[in-house]
Amino acid sequence: MTAAYTSDEMMTVAAARQLHNGTVCFVGIGLPSTAANLARATSAPDVVLIYESGTLGAKPDRLPLSIGDGILAETADAVVSVPEVFNYWLQPGRIDVGFLSAAQIDRYANINTTVIGADYRHPKVRLPGAGGAPEIAASCREVVVVLRQTLRTFVDRVDFITSVGFGQGPGDRQRLGLSGSGPRVVITDLGILTPDPETCELTLVRVHNGSTAEDARAASGWPLAVSPELSTTAPPTEEELTVLRRLEATKGA
């Protein structure tokens, strides 16, 4: 029998399963950091976590509340300056996976964390902005995105392209000269999406246990493509849930 769990817990567990031993991962704070630390505490103890505060190989035993949390520096293999983390480590393509979240994502996996509303100078909602994401999305070998799926977050076109997924479609990343291959997978609280190899359009390939393709379609601002081989995500194991809850309880402690 499987223990009860929330859709957010399922999302974090599914995201953690994307990381493997030896993967060098550039981690955003929030959902990505929680998932990356869950991976390190369960299936991927040798995943290498890099935070944009300049901590390379951070091994926190609790969840950092911010990217500058002292636990990251104290447990890192190396602590470098911010210019160095972007210029020496990210820009030349030394990082396998960029692990990002977003306020909005569109059908070509472009990410918006800048403004909601069409007028940049007079936004409906002013979001925090780019941070490290544009260059993480450009230069990591691949990108994993984790965010909750609703009509507000899954939109046909993002209001502002903060970080490029596949631009307007096939061939755009190559035309723009972006070295990384772009988003490999998007994990939500409803399921898992991957870009179609031909069209680059995000396609639902898995639903989490208890969700349906209809739920995912209803939470998407465009006619969501669904894979003919749609499968169901394995629910969280006892170990994944126990470790995740232990980590969540330490957040900011």
Added chain:
Amino acid sequence: MAEIVSLSDGIAAVVHDGDTLVMEGFTHLIPFAAGHEIIRQRRHDLTLVRMTPDLIYDQLIGMGCATKLIFSWGGNPGVGSLHRFRDAVENSWPLPLDLEEHSHAGMANRYLAGASGLPFAVLRGYVGTDLPAQTDTIRPITCPFTGEVLTAVPALSPDVTIIHAQRADRKGNVQMWGILGVQKEAVLAAKRSLITVEEIVDSLDPKPQEVVLPSFATTYIAVAPGGAHPSYAQGYSLRDNAFYTEWDAISKDRETFLRWMDENVIRRVPAA
């Protein structure tokens, strides 16, 4: 050589109305005490520069000290929105706030160029995003050797940079360690600088991953114990995570914000 002064004298000497001001700190070692002194001295028309404007910039913006912000990520780290920043951008309260928006990589390279005495920096960045259309200080540049088109961003050369560090010796050499962000580059890029420190000691025994700023590279040093609170100073204090959460409620409402600032900043002058 750096001169050791009081915090209020240091702020009065380096920060003038209309200045371009940098206060750096990447979650760690944020110069809150210095920011509060700027608010008490009622500086205005400032162009504030920082990669990660957080609570201290939220306070400066909400108190009407700034008319422009140059930045790459403006949020309450680990918590959510900066409400005073949002109110300024969305509703022009208390003043309109002009934005010059970059990415972290772009801002870091702008400091690097400033510290290096170069007019601009080159990076692979921004391509395909909507940022270049909104930010005039992001432009394409062609490599003279390969013909590859890259991105240029101008150097940041602020009038003044203020940072907080762990300690200094009596000659004014500053020592800091832990997560150091772009503090060194920001100080070297500036015309003038003020470093607040936890303490002044006779000698700076080595620390892991330390950075030392020699006395000749800075302008003023002021002792401000706990001057990074509610952020932290590794080896001296822990981050006050609860305050970052409380700030969400304090800053959401204009009146609550003004009352808090009056009680906790304007009328709370630190002992000299």
